[in-house]
Amino acid sequence: MIGQQHEIHRRRLGRNVGVGLALAAFIAIVFGMTIVKVSRGDYEMKPQQVQK
Amino acid sequence: MTDTSITTNAGQGEAQFSDYFALLKPRVMTLVVFTAMVGLLAAPVPVHPFLAFCAVLFIAIGGGASGALNMWWDADIDAVMRRTQKRPIPSGKVAPEEAMAIGLALSGFAVMFLGLASNWVAAALLAFTIFFYVVIYTMWLKRWTPQNIVIGGAAGAFPPMIGWAAATGSVSVESVLMFCLIFMWTPPHFWALALFMRSDYDNAKVPMLTVTHGRRATRNHILVYTLLLAVMAVAAAFTSIGGPVYLATALVLNALFIKGAVAIWRRDEDASEADNFKAEKRFFKLSLLYLFAHFLAILAEAGLERFGLGGWA
Numbered sequence: 001m002i003g004q005q006h007e008i009h010r011r012r013l014g015r016n017v018g019v020g021l022a023l024a025a026f027i028a029i030v031f032g033m034t035i036v037k038v039s040r041g042d043y044e045m046k047p048q049q050v051q052k
Numbered sequence: 053m054t055d056t057s058i059t060t061n062a063g064q065g066e067a068q069f070s071d072y073f074a075l076l077k078p079r080v081m082t083l084v085v086f087t088a089m090v091g092l093l094a095a096p097v098p099v100h101p102f103l104a105f106c107a108v109l110f111i112a113i114g115g116g117a118s119g120a121l122n123m124w125w126d127a128d129i130d131a132v133m134r135r136t137q138k139r140p141i142p143s144g145k146v147a148p149e150e151a152m153a154i155g156l157a158l159s160g161f162a163v164m165f166l167g168l169a170s171n172w173v174a175a176a177l178l179a180f181t182i183f184f185y186v187v188i189y190t191m192w193l194k195r196w197t198p199q200n201i202v203i204g205g206a207a208g209a210f211p212p213m214i215g216w217a218a219a220t221g222s223v224s225v226e227s228v229l230m231f232c233l234i235f236m237w238t239p240p241h242f243w244a245l246a247l248f249m250r251s252d253y254d255n256a257k258v259p260m261l262t263v264t265h266g267r268r269a270t271r272n273h274i275l276v277y278t279l280l281l282a283v284m285a286v287a288a289a290f291t292s293i294g295g296p297v298y299l300a301t302a303l304v305l306n307a308l309f310i311k312g313a314v315a316i317w318r319r320d321e322d323a324s325e326a327d328n329f330k331a332e333k334r335f336f337k338l339s340l341l342y343l344f345a346h347f348l349a350i351l352a353e354a355g356l357e358r359f360g361l362g363g364w365a
Contacts, residue, residue, distance in 0.1 A: 011066045018069025029106055033169055036102050 071145040075123055075154060076116025083343075084115040084211045090347045091215025091230055094293050094354040099170075099219045106169040107218040111211055114162035114178045118185040118207070120155035124148050125190050133252040155186075170218035177217050181210040195257075198264040201246075205238025212347070226293045233288065233346060236281040240274045240313065241339040247271075247316070248329035248336070271317050274335075278313035282306040285346060293350050295363040301349035305342050312338055 037043065088111040092104055099107070123130065123141055127148050130136035140146040159182050167175030185207035194200045209231045216227035246253055246262045247270060253260040261270045285306055289299035312335040319331060356362035 008066055011068050015067070015069045015072075018072075029109070029165075032102050033106055036100050040100070 067140065067145045067150075071140045072154065074140050075120040075146060075151050076113075076158075077119035077123075078116075080119060080208075081112050081116050083208070085112045086344070087230070087234065087347055088112070088211040088215035088218075090351045090354075091212030091227060092219050093215075094212075094226070094230075094350050095216045095219035096292075097219045097221075103169050104219075107166060107174065108215065110162045110166040110169060111178060111214050111218070113158055114166065114182055115211065117155045117158035117162055118182045120151050120158065121182075121186045122190045124151040124155060125186070126194075127151075129256045129258060132256045135249060135252055166214075166218065171221045173221050173223075174214050174217040177210060177214045177223075181207055181214065184210075195259065198259045198261045200259065201239050201242045201261070202235075205235050205242075208238060209234035226291055229284075229288045229291060229293065230347075230350070232284055233281075234343065236277060236284055237339065237343050239277045240281070240309075241336065241343075243270050243274050243277075244316065244332050244336040244339065247324070247332045267321060271319070275313045275317040278309055282310055290364070292363060293353060295353040295356070297352045297356065298346075298349040301345050305345055308338060309335075309342055 085108055089104075089108050092099060092107060123139055127141040130139050131142035136142065141148055141151055159179075163175050163179045163182070166178050185204070189200070189204045189207055193203050197203070212230035212234070213223065213227040216230070217223060243261060246260045247267065254263055261273060285302045286299070288294050289302055312331065315331045316335055324332060353362045
């Protein structure tokens with residue numbers, strides 16, 4: 001195990017945190033878009049699509 | 053392995069998140085965000101605030117992706133030019149293949165998600181913009197014709213049109229006018245820059261108008277484009293995106309812009325070098341304010357419209 005922190009580790013940490021935050025933002029955006037679209041009825045079936 | 057070798061490797065291959073972000077040309081992205089937002093908000097169809105935010109974000113990511121692909125293709129030019137030497141690829145922080153992969157992945161992502169957030173007309177326009185900027189401009193025409201700036205300007209002019217399409221699902225006269233405003237503004241803006249950043253473009257062997265047709269011809273071109281731009285910018289005041297606020301803004305700024313272009317046109321190289329290109333630099337700075345203020349005025353008219361005060365009605 002490496003006991004000492006090197007410059008390279010600091011850089012990798014920064015990059016990993018950045019990618020992590022970008023992924024978290026992506027999840028939040030997809031979730032938010034789904035909520036908005038579902039709550040305003042974008043995915044409701046049109047009357048002609050409903051089976052009798 | 054010695055400590056020295058680790059340090060050398062770290063300097064070469066370990067890019068930080070900010071280096072990848074720099075690939076997306078954040079400064080260009082701010083212009084894309086602003087103009088796309090104005091296009092979206094000026095449209096007569098209201099959009100849910102969250103979806104509007106997402107649409108502008110995806111347009112910005114698409115613009116950034118095309119910036120990354122441009123940096124990948126133009127790495128040889130960027131390495132020569134002083135202005136671009138510190139970009140992530142020429143400085144050795146990001147590998148060219150990595151930039152290409154990021155550019156392609158983000159392009160696909162941005163187009164798909166813009167389609168999902170708004171509509172497929174806007175997504176198709178974004179896809180075309182990326183294609184136009186990367187293939188038509190960067191790969192083909194930039195190194196081939198001195199009108200490269202005019203063609204590149206078209207790619208930068210699409211964002212307000214995409215924003216408008218994200219709201220309305222179509223292209224209309226108003227969105228074409230916003231396109232024309234940026235399209236006609238770009239050549240005088242960049243040619244002024246080329247006049248005082250002379251050695252950069254010469255060294256990179258990019259056929260800028262200053263190099264191929266001479267600096268006198270560039271000064272003439274700046275004046276002609278500025279006059280054409282002024283006619284178009286003022287005429288836009290009498291369409292549905294215009295109004296008294298926009299007209300006042302356009303009249304003042306176009307008068308100043310023409311004054312600046314005439315000053316550049318009347319000078320020769322000796323006069324410019326004597327004061328270190330003062331008039332050219334002032335014109336370049338004014339051009340930034342010019343575009344920002346015009347789009348801000350369009351936004352103001354759209355905002356006033358909500359209170360029944362916008363436009364000429």
